[in-house]
Amino acid sequence: xxxxxxxxxxxxxxxxxxxxxxxxxxxxxxxxxxKNHHTFFDRKYLNDFIEFQKLVETNVTKLSKVIDYANLMNxxxxxxxxxxxxxxxxxxxxxxxxxxxxxIKRLLLNSNETIKEIAYLSxxxxxxxxxxxxxxxxxxxxxxxxxxxx
Numbered sequence: 001x002x003x004x005x006x007x008x009x010x011x012x013x014x015x016x017x018x019x020x021x022x023x024x025x026x027x028x029x030x031x032x033x034x035k036n037h038h039t040f041f042d043r044k045y046l047n048d049f050i051e052f053q054k055l056v057e058t059n060v061t062k063l064s065k066v067i068d069y070a071n072l073m074n075x076x077x078x079x080x081x082x083x084x085x086x087x088x089x090x091x092x093x094x095x096x097x098x099x100x101x102x103x104i105k106r107l108l109l110n111s112n113e114t115i116k117e118i119a120y121l122s123x124x125x126x127x128x129x130x131x132x133x134x135x136x137x138x139x140x141x142x143x144x145x146x147x148x149x150x
Contacts, residue, residue, distance in 0.1 A: 015057060023050060026087060048073070049087040052080065052095075060100045061123035066092045101137045108146045115142045 026046065055072055063069065069092065070080045077092070084092040100122075107118045119130035134142050 019050075019053065019057065022053070045083050045086040048075075048083045052083060052092070053099075056096055056099045057103075060096065060103060061121070064096060064100065064123075066096065069096070097137055101134070104134060104142075105138075105145065105149075108142055109149055115146075118142065 026049075051073060052069060055069055059068075059072075063072075066077045066080055070077045073080065075083075080092045084090060084095050088095060090098075104118065104122050107113065107121060108115075111118070113121065115130075116127050119127045122130060124130040124133070131141060134140075134145075138145060140148075
């Protein structure tokens with residue numbers, strides 16, 4: 001079942017597979033828009049976005065601010081937001097949060113660690129902040145998410 005790839009980190013290639021599938025999806029969207037004589041996004045933004053995506057996937061538990069990624073890419077926060085808006089039609093912060101929540105969900109589903117340990121592994125120094133962040137983005141608690149999906 002292909003959907004399992006999204007929820008289980010099977011090996012060191014899993015994140016690369018997901019990244020590649022996202023790249024394929026974005027490219028297919030570009031093709032559809034191009035066929036209809038619409039420019040969906042500037043091609044240069046696609047490469048910049050892929051760089052941004054890799055940085056977020058690698059550093060999301062350490063860096064959660066747009067300015068941190070803008071500095072890593074040597075661009076302004078406005079430019080980084082333009083890149084994200086152009087490719088996904090969401091802000092850079094929304095994209096960062098989506099990746100962060102996805103990684104937290106993977107930890108909740110694929111490990112036997114306690115919620116407190118997952119909070120720490122996710123870069124939170126205080127468990128209550130982890131709960132607030134997770135609930136704000138998922139409308140559920142980490143425990144309830146884990147129980148409903150295992």
